Amino acid sequence: MQKPKFFILNCSDAANCCDKKEYNEASIREKTSIIIHNLFCKKCRDYSAKNSKLTQLIKKARIKACTSEEKRDIKEKLKQEISKQGSSSS
Numbered sequence: 001m002q003k004p005k006f007f008i009l010n011c012s013d014a015a016n017c018c019d020k021k022e023y024n025e026a027s028i029r030e031k032t033s034i035i036i037h038n039l040f041c042k043k044c045r046d047y048s049a050k051n052s053k054l055t056q057l058i059k060k061a062r063i064k065a066c067t068s069e070e071k072r073d074i075k076e077k078l079k080q081e082i083s084k085q086g087s088s089s090s
């Protein structure tokens with residue numbers, strides 16, 4: 001008997017799929033996998049929530065002229081800013 005492995009992602013795969021989802025590049029299976037993974041993994045649930053928040057911000061900013069690579073770049077920077085704020089342990 002084979003386990004349905006394809007629905008069980010590790011955290012880095014989940015993060016990957018989550019990014020893809022934000023760019024509408026994820027398949028139904030990937031989307032489902034994220035949902036299932038997020039049920040069990042609070043870390044990725046938070047990541048997912050943050051990620052869609054960032055996407056909303058970018059959409060609001062209306063960076064339509066940017067290529068998806070540029071958007072990804074902007075998103076990375078935003079993420080870095082957020083993680084800076086989060087880890088104020090100095």
Ligand SMILES: [Zn+2]
Pocket residue numbers: 010011012014037041043044
């Ligand atoms: Zn996870």
